[in-house]
Amino acid sequence: MLGLAFAMAGPPGGATGQAGGMAAFQQAIPLVLMFGIFYFLLIRPQQKKAKEHRTLLEALKKGDLIITAGGVHGKVTSVDDTIVTMEVAPGVNIKITKSYVATIKKD
Template identity: 75%
Template sequence: MLGLAFAMSGPPGGATGAGGAAGAFQQFITLALMFAIFYFLLIRPQQKKAKEHRALLESIKKGDQVVTAGGVHGKVASVEDGIVGLEIATGVIIKITKSYIAAINNK
């Protein structure tokens, strides 16, 4: 373990040479490149999916066939502020939170 610490340290005497500023700039470029990769591969697609889900929730109306995040299929009986009345069988209406609707299945 001690040998590894010496192998990772700089040259004896703490001299860094003329490459100190160039090394810092290279680390900054690497960090910026990593952030760009994370943005385009993770953050941006997730924001796009959230925007599509928000639009889906806004378009829900009475009579739509929907599927909840838990897999319950039903017909929308009522839409209030944040609560949806979902008819899962004839005369059986359950109330769910609007954000738990995963898809609309109007066929």
């Protein structure tokens, strides 16, 4: 076990110099690449989808046919800052939080 510790210790005499700086740079490269991959595959598409959803909510108006995140279909009867009132059946109105509107139906 002691021999393994000496084998992993590095060059004798503790010489680091230019090689030590290069080794630190080489260890940082995979981290930068992983961050780039996460950004382009996870973070960026999620931000784009959130922006599209905000645009959809801003364009919401009375008379739109919508589908909520829970799957409820209905027609918008009024829109406030955070509340949407929708008609799910003739004479049956429910209030939902505006952010739970998933899509506007295209009929």
